Amino acid sequence: DQQVKQNSPSLSVQEGRISILNCDYTNSMFDYFLWYKKYPAEGPTFLISISSIKDKNEDGRFTVFLNKSAKHLSLHIVPSQPGDSAVYFCAASVGNTGTASKLTFGTGTRLQVTL
């Protein structure tokens, strides 16, 4: 049962344009969401997160939007750069502090930023 889904396995965007990566979840208990970036042969790198009490969080070129009623979140990268080419994982947890509880990952979206 895939509780966190990224329906687009790959995405290609031109340099300078906006990249939009989508993520859907089914477990209504999730209240903390994160995006990770992963290069080949490296571990995931934390990018940005959002708590369920917010609908938007921005950090430089990265913005995450959360639509709780639709159980949907998205990551916007503006402007996209060639160095952004990587696999992006959406992840969710029940809470972010207190206990070292598990993180449920999506299946990943491979972003290719072209020149």
Add this chain to the structure above:
Amino acid sequence: AAGVIQSPRHLIKEKRETATLKCYPIPRHDTVYWYQQGPGQDPQFLISFYEKMQSDKGSIPDRFSAQQFSDYHSELNMSSLELGDSALYFCASSLRPGYTEAFFGQGTRLTVV
């Protein structure tokens, strides 16, 4: 800056053998998480530790066990290895529980033949 160190980076074992994966967290990080990522799959949570105590348990087979030592490093012990155990095993650490502060290691690629 020091990162999460995992050893070995690559490991090849035969079926029914035993493997031990090690994770050295970032200094002063007291929380360790283990994840398994099979080929073409998303990372799956195995187990976590906070202050040397098991904190949460995921889809970790009974053949696997793990612990966190007094110096906060952690070891994942895998026995009676099966072909399906071939995967990339990630360890992450954080200063107290909290994924926004968690840093992942480069992973150990285990191949069972």
